Amino acid sequence: MRDQLCRIGAIATVSALIVTGTAAAGVAQARPAQPAGLYAPSALVLSVGKGGAAAATVQRAVTLNCAPRPGGSHPAPAAACAELHAVEGEFAQLTAPMPQGSCTRQWDPVTLDASGVWEGRRVSWSATFGNACEMHASLAEGPVFAF
Known part of the structure; x- marks a missing residue:
């Protein structure tokens, strides 16, 4: 029973990381491009x-x-x-x-x-x-x- 709870907890944690956009392997997600400043290029x-x-x-x-x-x-x-x-x-x-x-x-x-x-x-x-x-x-x- 304890092993099942640990597995369920691990699956829930991985699912939460995927849903929120955080990579489970620690790789950062790409962010949308932001303007570099107030100047036109x-x-x-x-x-x-x-x-x-x-x-x-x-x-x-x-x-x-x-x-x-x-x-x-x-x-x-x-x-x-x-x-x-x-x-x-x-x-x-x-x-x-x-x-x-x-x-x-x-x-x-x-x-x-x-x-x-x-x-x-x-x-x-x-x-x-x-x-x-x-x-x-x-x-x-x-x-x-x-x-």
Whole structure:
């Protein structure tokens, strides 16, 4: 009789653990994802490619996270995030008209691409330049695409 009571007690304990969601073997149950903070996410993939926009071959690419704090594989994430914050995530504002006569007219297209999320909104931007010199002149050596 005593053995039966012990077995019934053990079964009741295991049943209670299963019903309440606690694993009998001591393995913690997965909890639903909780927001990391009060900041909307800012996570981007930036790339530099050779060729026109439709057929560019990626030469270099990095990740850039700006919220809740700068990070990613970008070599200068804090400076790149500061530049993006200054233009409110509008990548088109990072480029300026190229000064006349500063680059050759050689056609060797370079395409910049940015995609991901900026402050919670989807971002997809690209720009194609005639050559690397035109790209550097248009970007004014800003840190976002300096990798």
